[in-house]
Amino acid sequence: MTIPDAAELRARIAVRRRDFVVDIALAVVPGETVAVTGRSGAGKSTLLGALAGLTPLDEGEISVDGRVIDRAPRLRTDPMRRGIVLLGQEARLFPHLTARENVAFGPRSAGVPASVARSSADEWLARVGLPGTGDRRPAQLSGGEQQRVAVARALAAEPRVVLLDEPLVALDAVTASEIRTMLHERLAGVTTVAVTHDAVDAAALADRLVIVERGRVTQQGPVREVLSAPATEVAARIAGLERLEGVAQGGAFVRGALRLESTDAASLALARAEGAELAAVFPASAMRLGAGSPVTVSHLEQTPTGVRVVTDHGAAEVAPAEAASIRPGDVVRVSVAPERVRFVAAT
Structure with missing residues:
Protein backbone atom coordinates (compact mmCIF):
# COMPACT_ATOMS: atom_id res chain seq x y z
CA MET A 1 0.00 0.00 0.00
CA VAL A 234 -17.03 37.07 -5.66
CA ALA A 235 -13.92 36.35 -3.59
CA ALA A 236 -15.34 38.40 -0.72
CA ARG A 237 -18.62 36.47 -0.69
CA ILE A 238 -16.72 33.17 -0.66
CA ALA A 239 -14.73 34.46 2.33
CA GLY A 240 -17.91 35.58 4.10
CA LEU A 241 -16.92 39.24 3.89
CA GLU A 242 -18.35 42.47 2.53
CA ARG A 243 -16.20 44.28 -0.04
CA LEU A 244 -17.09 47.84 -1.05
CA GLU A 245 -15.21 50.00 -3.55
CA GLY A 246 -14.73 53.72 -2.96
CA VAL A 247 -11.99 56.34 -2.58
CA ALA A 248 -9.61 57.61 0.08
CA GLN A 249 -10.80 60.89 1.53
CA GLY A 250 -9.53 62.59 4.66
CA GLY A 251 -7.75 59.45 5.86
CA ALA A 252 -10.90 57.32 5.58
CA PHE A 253 -12.85 55.31 3.00
CA VAL A 254 -15.75 57.08 1.32
CA ARG A 255 -18.43 55.65 -0.93
CA GLY A 256 -21.31 57.99 -1.53
CA ALA A 257 -22.73 58.86 1.89
CA LEU A 258 -20.88 55.98 3.58
CA ARG A 259 -17.69 56.78 5.46
CA LEU A 260 -15.57 54.08 7.12
CA GLU A 261 -12.40 54.33 9.17
CA SER A 262 -9.81 51.72 10.08
CA THR A 263 -7.27 51.21 12.85
CA ASP A 264 -5.12 48.88 10.71
CA ALA A 265 -1.70 50.45 10.01
CA ALA A 266 -1.48 49.26 6.39
CA SER A 267 -5.04 50.46 5.77
CA LEU A 268 -4.26 53.91 7.20
CA ALA A 269 -1.26 54.20 4.89
CA LEU A 270 -3.47 53.51 1.87
CA ALA A 271 -6.13 55.97 3.08
CA ARG A 272 -3.58 58.80 3.21
CA ALA A 273 -3.36 58.79 -0.60
CA GLU A 274 -6.17 61.30 -1.19
CA GLY A 275 -8.48 60.22 -4.00
CA ALA A 276 -6.92 56.77 -4.39
CA GLU A 277 -9.32 53.95 -5.25
CA LEU A 278 -9.81 51.68 -2.26
CA ALA A 279 -11.85 48.67 -1.26
CA ALA A 280 -13.13 48.35 2.30
CA VAL A 281 -13.31 44.77 3.58
CA PHE A 282 -15.17 43.71 6.73
CA PRO A 283 -17.41 40.90 8.04
CA ALA A 284 -21.12 41.48 7.44
CA SER A 285 -21.63 40.80 11.13
CA ALA A 286 -19.52 43.91 11.88
CA MET A 287 -21.97 46.36 10.28
CA ARG A 288 -24.39 47.86 12.79
CA LEU A 289 -27.69 49.65 12.29
CA GLY A 290 -28.85 52.76 14.12
CA ALA A 291 -25.98 55.23 13.79
CA GLY A 292 -23.45 56.43 11.25
CA SER A 293 -23.96 56.92 7.51
CA PRO A 294 -27.36 56.87 5.75
CA VAL A 295 -27.92 54.02 3.27
CA THR A 296 -30.95 52.63 1.42
CA VAL A 297 -32.24 49.12 2.06
CA SER A 298 -32.35 46.97 -1.09
CA HIS A 299 -33.85 43.78 0.31
CA LEU A 300 -33.80 41.43 3.30
CA GLU A 301 -32.59 37.83 3.40
CA GLN A 302 -33.31 35.26 6.09
CA THR A 303 -30.19 33.52 7.46
CA PRO A 304 -29.76 30.64 9.94
CA THR A 305 -28.95 33.10 12.72
CA GLY A 306 -31.02 36.18 11.86
CA VAL A 307 -31.69 38.53 8.95
CA ARG A 308 -29.30 39.98 6.40
CA VAL A 309 -30.25 43.59 5.63
CA VAL A 310 -28.82 44.30 2.18
CA THR A 311 -28.29 47.97 1.31
CA ASP A 312 -26.80 49.91 -1.56
CA HIS A 313 -23.62 50.16 0.54
CA GLY A 314 -23.09 46.70 2.02
CA ALA A 315 -25.11 44.42 4.26
CA ALA A 316 -25.68 44.02 7.96
CA GLU A 317 -26.60 40.79 9.74
CA VAL A 318 -29.06 41.54 12.55
CA ALA A 319 -31.43 39.75 14.91
CA PRO A 320 -34.98 39.13 13.58
CA ALA A 321 -36.47 41.58 16.09
CA GLU A 322 -34.15 44.36 14.87
CA ALA A 323 -35.21 43.78 11.25
CA ALA A 324 -38.95 43.43 11.96
CA SER A 325 -39.81 47.05 11.08
CA ILE A 326 -37.38 47.44 8.16
CA ARG A 327 -38.69 47.38 4.58
CA PRO A 328 -37.01 47.64 1.14
CA GLY A 329 -36.55 51.31 0.25
CA ASP A 330 -36.12 52.43 3.85
CA VAL A 331 -33.18 54.69 4.68
CA VAL A 332 -31.22 53.39 7.66
CA ARG A 333 -27.97 54.43 9.27
CA VAL A 334 -25.06 52.02 9.46
CA SER A 335 -21.59 51.95 10.97
CA VAL A 336 -18.67 49.54 11.23
CA ALA A 337 -16.21 49.61 14.12
CA PRO A 338 -12.81 50.81 12.75
CA GLU A 339 -11.01 47.81 14.22
CA ARG A 340 -13.17 45.50 12.04
CA VAL A 341 -12.36 47.26 8.75
CA ARG A 342 -9.40 46.80 6.41
CA PHE A 343 -8.63 48.80 3.29
CA VAL A 344 -7.01 47.25 0.22
CA ALA A 345 -6.10 48.80 -3.11
CA ALA A 346 -9.00 48.43 -5.54
CA THR A 347 -8.16 46.44 -8.66
Whole structure:
Protein backbone atom coordinates (compact mmCIF):
# COMPACT_ATOMS: atom_id res chain seq x y z
CA MET A 1 0.00 0.00 0.00
CA THR A 2 1.98 2.96 -1.30
CA ILE A 3 1.45 6.39 -2.75
CA PRO A 4 3.83 7.25 -5.61
CA ASP A 5 6.12 10.23 -5.42
CA ALA A 6 4.15 13.46 -5.73
CA ALA A 7 3.97 14.82 -9.25
CA GLU A 8 4.15 18.31 -10.71
CA LEU A 9 1.07 19.37 -12.67
CA ARG A 10 1.21 22.11 -15.29
CA ALA A 11 -1.71 23.10 -17.45
CA ARG A 12 -3.04 25.80 -19.66
CA ILE A 13 -6.53 24.86 -20.69
CA ALA A 14 -8.78 26.74 -23.12
CA VAL A 15 -12.28 25.40 -23.69
CA ARG A 16 -14.91 27.36 -25.60
CA ARG A 17 -18.26 27.56 -23.87
CA ARG A 18 -21.45 29.01 -25.34
CA ASP A 19 -21.02 32.50 -23.91
CA PHE A 20 -17.33 32.67 -22.91
CA VAL A 21 -14.01 30.84 -23.06
CA VAL A 22 -12.60 29.03 -20.04
CA ASP A 23 -8.92 29.98 -20.23
CA ILE A 24 -6.96 28.99 -17.12
CA ALA A 25 -3.26 28.44 -16.46
CA LEU A 26 -2.45 26.28 -13.46
CA ALA A 27 0.84 25.11 -11.95
CA VAL A 28 0.78 22.77 -8.95
CA VAL A 29 4.06 21.82 -7.31
CA PRO A 30 4.58 18.22 -6.12
CA GLY A 31 2.49 17.48 -3.03
CA GLU A 32 0.62 20.79 -3.09
CA THR A 33 -3.16 21.07 -2.74
CA VAL A 34 -4.72 23.89 -4.74
CA ALA A 35 -8.36 24.82 -4.14
CA VAL A 36 -10.31 26.34 -7.04
CA THR A 37 -13.49 28.25 -6.28
CA GLY A 38 -15.93 30.69 -7.82
CA ARG A 39 -19.59 31.04 -8.68
CA SER A 40 -21.55 28.23 -10.33
CA GLY A 41 -20.86 28.20 -14.06
CA ALA A 42 -17.52 30.02 -13.76
CA GLY A 43 -15.60 27.16 -15.39
CA LYS A 44 -14.33 25.14 -12.42
CA SER A 45 -15.80 21.81 -13.49
CA THR A 46 -14.66 22.45 -17.05
CA LEU A 47 -11.11 22.80 -15.70
CA LEU A 48 -11.36 19.46 -13.86
CA GLY A 49 -12.94 17.77 -16.88
CA ALA A 50 -10.06 18.92 -19.07
CA LEU A 51 -7.43 17.77 -16.58
CA ALA A 52 -9.13 14.38 -16.25
CA GLY A 53 -9.39 13.95 -20.02
CA LEU A 54 -13.17 14.08 -20.09
CA THR A 55 -13.39 17.48 -21.80
CA PRO A 56 -11.36 18.08 -25.00
CA LEU A 57 -9.11 21.15 -25.14
CA ASP A 58 -9.69 23.74 -27.84
CA GLU A 59 -6.26 25.14 -27.06
CA GLY A 60 -3.55 24.49 -24.50
CA GLU A 61 -1.43 21.75 -22.98
CA ILE A 62 -1.39 19.58 -19.85
CA SER A 63 1.69 17.85 -18.44
CA VAL A 64 2.43 15.68 -15.41
CA ASP A 65 6.07 15.70 -14.31
CA GLY A 66 7.05 17.09 -17.68
CA ARG A 67 5.23 14.39 -19.68
CA VAL A 68 2.69 16.00 -21.98
CA ILE A 69 -0.60 14.13 -21.71
CA ASP A 70 -2.77 16.59 -23.63
CA ARG A 71 -1.96 19.14 -26.33
CA ALA A 72 -4.62 20.61 -28.58
CA PRO A 73 -5.48 19.66 -31.20
CA ARG A 74 -3.51 16.44 -31.87
CA LEU A 75 -2.44 14.79 -28.60
CA ARG A 76 -4.95 13.45 -26.08
CA THR A 77 -4.16 10.70 -23.59
CA ASP A 78 -6.97 8.37 -22.54
CA PRO A 79 -8.34 9.27 -19.08
CA MET A 80 -7.34 5.84 -17.71
CA ARG A 81 -3.69 6.39 -18.71
CA ARG A 82 -3.10 9.86 -17.30
CA GLY A 83 -2.23 8.95 -13.74
CA ILE A 84 -4.99 11.35 -12.70
CA VAL A 85 -8.04 10.32 -10.69
CA LEU A 86 -11.24 12.36 -10.29
CA LEU A 87 -13.32 12.08 -7.10
CA GLY A 88 -16.71 13.73 -7.55
CA GLN A 89 -19.81 14.66 -5.56
CA GLU A 90 -21.16 11.12 -5.81
CA ALA A 91 -19.15 8.10 -4.70
CA ARG A 92 -20.11 6.13 -7.85
CA LEU A 93 -19.11 2.79 -6.36
CA PHE A 94 -19.81 -0.39 -8.29
CA PRO A 95 -23.05 -1.55 -6.62
CA HIS A 96 -22.45 -5.26 -7.28
CA LEU A 97 -18.97 -5.25 -5.68
CA THR A 98 -18.07 -5.22 -2.01
CA ALA A 99 -16.18 -2.28 -0.52
CA ARG A 100 -13.01 -4.40 -0.67
CA GLU A 101 -13.48 -5.24 -4.35
CA ASN A 102 -14.31 -1.60 -5.17
CA VAL A 103 -11.03 -0.46 -3.64
CA ALA A 104 -9.07 -3.33 -5.21
CA PHE A 105 -10.49 -2.61 -8.67
CA GLY A 106 -7.81 -0.12 -9.74
CA PRO A 107 -4.78 -2.17 -8.69
CA ARG A 108 -6.27 -5.35 -10.18
CA SER A 109 -6.89 -3.53 -13.47
CA ALA A 110 -3.21 -2.54 -13.43
CA GLY A 111 -2.15 -6.19 -13.10
CA VAL A 112 -1.66 -6.47 -9.34
CA PRO A 113 -2.43 -10.04 -8.15
CA ALA A 114 -5.91 -10.33 -6.65
CA SER A 115 -4.71 -11.41 -3.20
CA VAL A 116 -2.29 -8.49 -2.98
CA ALA A 117 -4.89 -5.99 -4.22
CA ARG A 118 -7.47 -7.22 -1.71
CA SER A 119 -5.02 -7.08 1.18
CA SER A 120 -4.06 -3.53 0.20
CA ALA A 121 -7.77 -2.65 -0.10
CA ASP A 122 -8.38 -3.71 3.50
CA GLU A 123 -5.46 -1.53 4.60
CA TRP A 124 -6.87 1.43 2.69
CA LEU A 125 -10.32 0.92 4.20
CA ALA A 126 -8.73 1.04 7.64
CA ARG A 127 -6.84 4.22 6.72
CA VAL A 128 -10.07 6.01 5.77
CA GLY A 129 -11.76 4.94 9.00
CA LEU A 130 -13.65 1.83 7.82
CA PRO A 131 -11.82 -1.19 9.24
CA GLY A 132 -13.72 -4.45 8.95
CA THR A 133 -16.17 -3.21 6.29
CA GLY A 134 -14.61 -4.96 3.31
CA ASP A 135 -17.47 -7.43 2.82
CA ARG A 136 -20.22 -4.80 2.72
CA ARG A 137 -21.76 -3.65 -0.53
CA PRO A 138 -22.47 0.06 -1.20
CA ALA A 139 -26.18 -0.34 -0.36
CA GLN A 140 -25.16 -1.40 3.15
CA LEU A 141 -23.11 1.76 3.70
CA SER A 142 -24.17 5.30 4.63
CA GLY A 143 -23.46 8.20 2.28
CA GLY A 144 -20.44 9.22 4.33
CA GLU A 145 -19.12 5.65 4.38
CA GLN A 146 -19.54 5.39 0.63
CA GLN A 147 -17.53 8.56 0.16
CA ARG A 148 -14.77 7.16 2.39
CA VAL A 149 -14.67 4.03 0.22
CA ALA A 150 -14.48 6.25 -2.87
CA VAL A 151 -11.46 8.04 -1.39
CA ALA A 152 -9.81 4.70 -0.62
CA ARG A 153 -10.52 3.46 -4.15
CA ALA A 154 -9.06 6.62 -5.67
CA LEU A 155 -5.84 6.50 -3.63
CA ALA A 156 -5.41 2.72 -3.97
CA ALA A 157 -4.98 3.30 -7.72
CA GLU A 158 -1.75 5.19 -6.87
CA PRO A 159 -2.57 8.31 -8.87
CA ARG A 160 0.03 10.97 -9.62
CA VAL A 161 -2.63 13.68 -9.28
CA VAL A 162 -5.99 13.71 -7.46
CA LEU A 163 -8.89 15.92 -8.57
CA LEU A 164 -11.72 16.65 -6.11
CA ASP A 165 -15.01 17.98 -7.47
CA GLU A 166 -16.91 19.11 -4.34
CA PRO A 167 -16.86 15.65 -2.73
CA LEU A 168 -18.50 16.97 0.46
CA VAL A 169 -21.42 18.89 -1.02
CA ALA A 170 -23.96 16.04 -0.71
CA LEU A 171 -23.09 15.24 2.91
CA ASP A 172 -24.62 16.59 6.11
CA ALA A 173 -22.52 19.08 8.10
CA VAL A 174 -21.27 16.57 10.69
CA THR A 175 -20.32 13.92 8.14
CA ALA A 176 -18.72 16.54 5.88
CA SER A 177 -16.54 17.69 8.77
CA GLU A 178 -15.40 14.12 9.42
CA ILE A 179 -14.63 13.46 5.74
CA ARG A 180 -12.85 16.82 5.46
CA THR A 181 -10.52 15.84 8.31
CA MET A 182 -9.90 12.44 6.74
CA LEU A 183 -9.14 13.98 3.34
CA HIS A 184 -6.68 16.41 4.94
CA GLU A 185 -4.82 13.48 6.49
CA ARG A 186 -4.93 11.10 3.52
CA LEU A 187 -4.06 13.68 0.84
CA ALA A 188 -1.00 15.03 2.66
CA GLY A 189 1.84 14.92 0.14
CA VAL A 190 -0.46 14.08 -2.80
CA THR A 191 -0.67 16.60 -5.64
CA THR A 192 -4.32 17.69 -5.56
CA VAL A 193 -6.66 20.13 -7.28
CA ALA A 194 -9.89 20.61 -5.31
CA VAL A 195 -12.95 22.46 -6.60
CA THR A 196 -15.17 23.80 -3.83
CA HIS A 197 -17.71 26.52 -3.05
CA ASP A 198 -16.85 26.41 0.64
CA ALA A 199 -14.17 28.59 2.23
CA VAL A 200 -14.00 26.08 5.10
CA ASP A 201 -13.01 23.31 2.66
CA ALA A 202 -10.37 25.55 1.10
CA ALA A 203 -8.88 26.55 4.45
CA ALA A 204 -8.90 22.97 5.76
CA LEU A 205 -7.55 21.21 2.67
CA ALA A 206 -5.54 23.58 0.52
CA ASP A 207 -2.21 25.38 0.50
CA ARG A 208 -3.27 27.82 -2.21
CA LEU A 209 -6.58 29.26 -3.39
CA VAL A 210 -7.49 30.18 -6.98
CA ILE A 211 -10.58 32.32 -7.68
CA VAL A 212 -12.19 31.78 -11.10
CA GLU A 213 -14.76 34.15 -12.63
CA ARG A 214 -16.24 33.65 -16.11
CA GLY A 215 -13.44 31.33 -17.12
CA ARG A 216 -10.54 33.49 -15.91
CA VAL A 217 -8.38 33.51 -12.78
CA THR A 218 -9.05 36.77 -10.94
CA GLN A 219 -7.02 36.11 -7.79
CA GLN A 220 -4.73 33.44 -6.37
CA GLY A 221 -2.35 33.01 -3.46
CA PRO A 222 -2.06 31.38 -0.03
CA VAL A 223 -5.56 30.52 1.16
CA ARG A 224 -5.72 32.81 4.19
CA GLU A 225 -4.20 35.75 2.30
CA VAL A 226 -6.84 35.53 -0.43
CA LEU A 227 -9.68 35.10 2.07
CA SER A 228 -8.54 38.01 4.22
CA ALA A 229 -7.97 40.43 1.30
CA PRO A 230 -10.40 39.45 -1.49
CA ALA A 231 -9.77 41.26 -4.76
CA THR A 232 -13.33 40.94 -6.10
CA GLU A 233 -16.87 40.78 -4.78
CA VAL A 234 -17.03 37.07 -5.66
CA ALA A 235 -13.92 36.35 -3.59
CA ALA A 236 -15.34 38.40 -0.72
CA ARG A 237 -18.62 36.47 -0.69
CA ILE A 238 -16.72 33.17 -0.66
CA ALA A 239 -14.73 34.46 2.33
CA GLY A 240 -17.91 35.58 4.10
CA LEU A 241 -16.92 39.24 3.89
CA GLU A 242 -18.35 42.47 2.53
CA ARG A 243 -16.20 44.28 -0.04
CA LEU A 244 -17.09 47.84 -1.05
CA GLU A 245 -15.21 50.00 -3.55
CA GLY A 246 -14.73 53.72 -2.96
CA VAL A 247 -11.99 56.34 -2.58
CA ALA A 248 -9.61 57.61 0.08
CA GLN A 249 -10.80 60.89 1.53
CA GLY A 250 -9.53 62.59 4.66
CA GLY A 251 -7.75 59.45 5.86
CA ALA A 252 -10.90 57.32 5.58
CA PHE A 253 -12.85 55.31 3.00
CA VAL A 254 -15.75 57.08 1.32
CA ARG A 255 -18.43 55.65 -0.93
CA GLY A 256 -21.31 57.99 -1.53
CA ALA A 257 -22.73 58.86 1.89
CA LEU A 258 -20.88 55.98 3.58
CA ARG A 259 -17.69 56.78 5.46
CA LEU A 260 -15.57 54.08 7.12
CA GLU A 261 -12.40 54.33 9.17
CA SER A 262 -9.81 51.72 10.08
CA THR A 263 -7.27 51.21 12.85
CA ASP A 264 -5.12 48.88 10.71
CA ALA A 265 -1.70 50.45 10.01
CA ALA A 266 -1.48 49.26 6.39
CA SER A 267 -5.04 50.46 5.77
CA LEU A 268 -4.26 53.91 7.20
CA ALA A 269 -1.26 54.20 4.89
CA LEU A 270 -3.47 53.51 1.87
CA ALA A 271 -6.13 55.97 3.08
CA ARG A 272 -3.58 58.80 3.21
CA ALA A 273 -3.36 58.79 -0.60
CA GLU A 274 -6.17 61.30 -1.19
CA GLY A 275 -8.48 60.22 -4.00
CA ALA A 276 -6.92 56.77 -4.39
CA GLU A 277 -9.32 53.95 -5.25
CA LEU A 278 -9.81 51.68 -2.26
CA ALA A 279 -11.85 48.67 -1.26
CA ALA A 280 -13.13 48.35 2.30
CA VAL A 281 -13.31 44.77 3.58
CA PHE A 282 -15.17 43.71 6.73
CA PRO A 283 -17.41 40.90 8.04
CA ALA A 284 -21.12 41.48 7.44
CA SER A 285 -21.63 40.80 11.13
CA ALA A 286 -19.52 43.91 11.88
CA MET A 287 -21.97 46.36 10.28
CA ARG A 288 -24.39 47.86 12.79
CA LEU A 289 -27.69 49.65 12.29
CA GLY A 290 -28.85 52.76 14.12
CA ALA A 291 -25.98 55.23 13.79
CA GLY A 292 -23.45 56.43 11.25
CA SER A 293 -23.96 56.92 7.51
CA PRO A 294 -27.36 56.87 5.75
CA VAL A 295 -27.92 54.02 3.27
CA THR A 296 -30.95 52.63 1.42
CA VAL A 297 -32.24 49.12 2.06
CA SER A 298 -32.35 46.97 -1.09
CA HIS A 299 -33.85 43.78 0.31
CA LEU A 300 -33.80 41.43 3.30
CA GLU A 301 -32.59 37.83 3.40
CA GLN A 302 -33.31 35.26 6.09
CA THR A 303 -30.19 33.52 7.46
CA PRO A 304 -29.76 30.64 9.94
CA THR A 305 -28.95 33.10 12.72
CA GLY A 306 -31.02 36.18 11.86
CA VAL A 307 -31.69 38.53 8.95
CA ARG A 308 -29.30 39.98 6.40
CA VAL A 309 -30.25 43.59 5.63
CA VAL A 310 -28.82 44.30 2.18
CA THR A 311 -28.29 47.97 1.31
CA ASP A 312 -26.80 49.91 -1.56
CA HIS A 313 -23.62 50.16 0.54
CA GLY A 314 -23.09 46.70 2.02
CA ALA A 315 -25.11 44.42 4.26
CA ALA A 316 -25.68 44.02 7.96
CA GLU A 317 -26.60 40.79 9.74
CA VAL A 318 -29.06 41.54 12.55
CA ALA A 319 -31.43 39.75 14.91
CA PRO A 320 -34.98 39.13 13.58
CA ALA A 321 -36.47 41.58 16.09
CA GLU A 322 -34.15 44.36 14.87
CA ALA A 323 -35.21 43.78 11.25
CA ALA A 324 -38.95 43.43 11.96
CA SER A 325 -39.81 47.05 11.08
CA ILE A 326 -37.38 47.44 8.16
CA ARG A 327 -38.69 47.38 4.58
CA PRO A 328 -37.01 47.64 1.14
CA GLY A 329 -36.55 51.31 0.25
CA ASP A 330 -36.12 52.43 3.85
CA VAL A 331 -33.18 54.69 4.68
CA VAL A 332 -31.22 53.39 7.66
CA ARG A 333 -27.97 54.43 9.27
CA VAL A 334 -25.06 52.02 9.46
CA SER A 335 -21.59 51.95 10.97
CA VAL A 336 -18.67 49.54 11.23
CA ALA A 337 -16.21 49.61 14.12
CA PRO A 338 -12.81 50.81 12.75
CA GLU A 339 -11.01 47.81 14.22
CA ARG A 340 -13.17 45.50 12.04
CA VAL A 341 -12.36 47.26 8.75
CA ARG A 342 -9.40 46.80 6.41
CA PHE A 343 -8.63 48.80 3.29
CA VAL A 344 -7.01 47.25 0.22
CA ALA A 345 -6.10 48.80 -3.11
CA ALA A 346 -9.00 48.43 -5.54
CA THR A 347 -8.16 46.44 -8.66
